[in-house]
Amino acid sequence: MKRSRQRLPHARVDTGQPLTFQFDGETFRGYAGDTLASALLANGVSIVGRSFKLHRPRGVFAAGREDANALVQLESGTWSEPNARAALVPLYQGLVAKGQNAWPSPDWDLLAALGLLKKVLPAGFYYKTFIWPNWKNWEGLVRRLAGLGRAPSAPDPQYYLKQTVHAEVVVVGAGRAGLEAALATAQDPACRVLLLDEQEEPGGALLASPDPADRTWLASMLERIAQCPNITLMPRSSVNGYHDHNVLAALQRVGSHLGPQADSAAPREIFWRICAGRVVLATGALERPLVFPHNDRPGIMLAGAVREYTHRYGLTLGERIVFFANNDSAWHTALEMVAHGVPVTAIIDVRLGVAPELLRRATAAGIEDRLGYSVVHTRGRGALRQVLIQRLTEDGGGLQGPRETLDCDLLAMSGGWTPTLHLYSQSGGKLAWREEDTCLVPGTANQAVTAVGRANGDFPQPLHTQAHWLTPGVSSDCQWVDFQYDVTAADIQLAARENYVSVEHVKRYTTNGMSVDQGKTSNVNGLGILALATNRSIPEVGTTRFRPPYHPVTIGAWAGVELGALYQPFQRLPAHTCHAALGAQFVDMGGWQRPECYPRAGESEQQAIAREVLAVRGAVGLLDYSPLGKLEVHGPDARELLNRMYVNNLATLPVGAARYGLMLNEQGIVVDDGVVVCLAEDHFLLHTTSGGAASVHRALEEWLQCEWVALRVLVTNVTTQWATFMLSGPRARAVLAQLSGDIDLGGDAFAHMQFRSGSLCGVPVRILRASFTGEVSFEISVPAACGESLWEALMTAGASHGVTPFGIESLMVLRTEKGFLHVGSDTDGNTMPQDLGWGGAIAKQSVDFIGRRSLTLEVGQDPERLQFTGIALLEESATTVSGAHVLSGDGKSSAGYVTSACFSPTLGRAVALGIVAGARARVGEIVSVYYEGKIQPARLVAPCQVDPAGTRLQADATTPQPVAPQPAAPQPAAPQPAASLHVPQILAVCSPMAGTNSITRKEFRLRHETACELIRLQVFHRDRALLPALTAALGFELPAPGEARRQGSWRWLWSAPGDWLLAVPAGEGSAALKTLRDATAGMWAVATPITDSQVMLVLDGARVRDVLARGCALDLHPAHFGGDRCAVTRFAGVSVLLAPSGGDGFLLLACRSLAVWLRDWCEAVSRDC
Amino acid sequence: MRIECPWCGSRSEDEFVCGGQSHIARPEPATASDAEWAAYLYQRDNPKGLHHERWLHRFGCGQWFNVARDTVSHNILASYPMTAPKPELPDANGGEA
């Protein structure tokens, strides 16, 4: 390839701004405005990389996204980008790149020997060869040879964002047609127009035009667009996906094009989700290569790319430039080049005739012509030197006459143009074949989309294309169709011979158009060759459907900020800071950050768990049990609902009592267990499993909303409104008694499975006596904001009793010792209640409940069902793990498995639970437990192995029961409690956010709002008479769906049907609550103060909508979401209520447990604000 | 995908959860045969064309509602509350399985 020492005068590069860069270790010079590809061409670099399969030399072949040849490894280290397309990498000072898929270098690639294997690597080679004896034997070898660039092995130093944008009209492509479409639609000032362009600067094909008129027109259009307030031009943004309902995905390069030195405050890329009313595709057209022998040699380029490199970048790519074409566009390009001082030697055209005017002008320009000819061979090692041409027969089906040799160092080919309809096809639109231009054009649209300009097949000049799908009369072995993936015409013909008929199958078998090319240049040529090989027309062959992405999307962009600590939403326990101060080891469980245990210095996890378990059995332990699911069920039909949902008779449950129950799904499978508490005749509290609150809530709502619509019941998930602590152990009562309160804790007054509510240290409290440890336990709940204070108070009160904080792992050991079922651990997707010993109780029950009918199906009666059991290992010191199999009698198959296993500090040996075939009738039987090749003898036993009689639950607080002592290691000292030694009289309210509770950026601020109090008002909305009655009672019409309304200093927000939030100024909460309760007395309405369980954030600043749009998909434009609106929506992966609060301010309400998550998340996505 | 919640209006698909086919009548447990019960539990239509589904606005108002959706074009033809009757809608694809 010729070096361009001088750029042409009309080039769009800035020769006043030279830049140096490195390619494969050599330093070169280019200019601002160059791409890496144009700079390499300017320096005469002809080989940039190697092809995927055969390592054939590859040079720059196109000037845009369709260049799958010049792939480079851009930069090194953590910023590095593999498979960067040189034609799309704008040059910056100090750029460093390397050619790919070559060793030691693209010029001299030892793996090029693979090219010699071309003959033995036909289509389907992999499928045919590597199946013997097994693909796995070959995988390692193939993977080492395959692949292109290398992915960086450490985290990206820059960050990525995701954001949603809404527009009435989205125009894709800022070329001539796109610019015109954007300005035309923007006539309506209410119409937001989003104009996206993928290039470094807008203009599309106009950028390649040397015509001063084109340049003036472009400049004036861009000027007009800049002045149009309702057009947003988004440069460097490629639209990659067109999804259902006019949702598009685009990737914008924000700092990426500046290289590793870009400002680190800006994101590298933003991944946009675009919600469009109407879409205009102005995506232009892609030129097709011609298919002829050795058409893949460096120095052979698309004619349109030659035009762009010549006029946009000012390069003179060759001294003897030859064109090879089947249409008029190449002729215009050649003539234009000559007119701008770049000589053209010859034009070879497969057509027998062209317009006389073109011929005359070519002759006048000194261009030789060869009509009715085809290129039949090319020569040149490393770079093109000669082409051999031969006359086509009259019917175009063969060759005739002698071969002629033309010296040439650049071959510019044009096989016709294909409208860029990837997005149109992705949208579900059908493509139609247009014979006269041999191309696919838009057929029937499936969504609100139109194509304009060349994307619609409207070419500025007639093309007069004549199909020339491959060169006849010569071997098709080296006639390349997919350059990057080494697919030839012969491969497609072979697939046809092997009876592949469907174009989708041929594509996959030959890999044509797969990988980097994605059909951009190879698709239509492949269709043409397949049509010829199978004697069909192209419409008969059909076309493959394009799928996203149009252009590769960085994995970092998919991830956005959801990495590391922000990988998924987490909830913080109310007393999180206390746990952290005590050295808790945290674990993510059900979305909560929970202490597993509290290892002291020098203590292993196992030792810490043993110490905590023994403390609970011997004295008292304290567990943060806040994630325990808490659902309130209100209403005249509440008991009826629960009776239908739970396996256990709740009809007789008296007020103040609690009962254990199982919940099934309609298939009869156990999905949750819990404790139902009767607070009042029409008011119940369900304690679900931790992490089960959401799914149980959902199940209740689904039955209520979809099946039992007449039941008058309200279900509210109050899990995060209450901080819950479990005080467990023989001294639990003594500790709790030290806190001032109005609840009688005496053993007779407050028995096991009883519930009391009252006040504790001046705040409302709910206490349940249930036990998951086998010891006397109090589950104490206070408003979430007081959780931290209650934890401190209980630790202080318990200090003299040896209170020990214990974690979830210790709780699991305690309950395994007791044989208490843990749904999800000790049950699987087939477990029915009879497998847990509930068969007899169910038989006696008269009412129907969800899942009951399924229990009587044949599958439920099988005596070999896996049933819940204890498993005692016979060898003294043996241990096992959950997942170990219990073998069948003949030892040949599995008859169940261990579901929970641990070392019991209380018993000094392992304990295990499991589900085993027919276990309930086999107690005492010896079985074999298999794990990782080892077999251990064990006995099936009753699940409970500590205190089977349950006497410890009745224990008197004053005489702690001894436990079997453990040969104890010296006990490490506990951290000194930081809190005061006095038990507080009043529990203080604490901030929901540890550390800072605000974010202050230049254009974005977040702060914790404390100036108002919140009340929730709920009614049974399906009772249509209620709403008018409520309006009359309040003397105020509550807001309709999506509305926010002011009532004096009060602000009402609609949250769900029959569910409103009321914000009142701080200090007015109790008065407002009383007003509401008085007004709705005797009505079926529930008013609850929720200030302490929510976090209220105020977000504002000039870019607040950007920050919000990075977390939610709502249209936040003031015209659509003004001061009288509010919405419950998904923000940062969690449910929040969002309400504009005037100007650039928004109020955001969420569960208090999410406060830290929301703050951290907003901090991460506002780095550029 | 965008889905119209009857209460909240058009929202992004990631606010919703699909609950599968809608308008399935629950047989009377006491009188349903094993075969009828099994069909109720497990047998679902798989039409090419018009399909009625139950969706939950999980991250929004928490309401279940029905969606009539074309499984070929993916167009949503109607959204309506659970308590509303099944609307009369044309089936462009004839509803073949």
Ligand SMILES: [Zn+2]
């Ligand atoms: Zn909704």
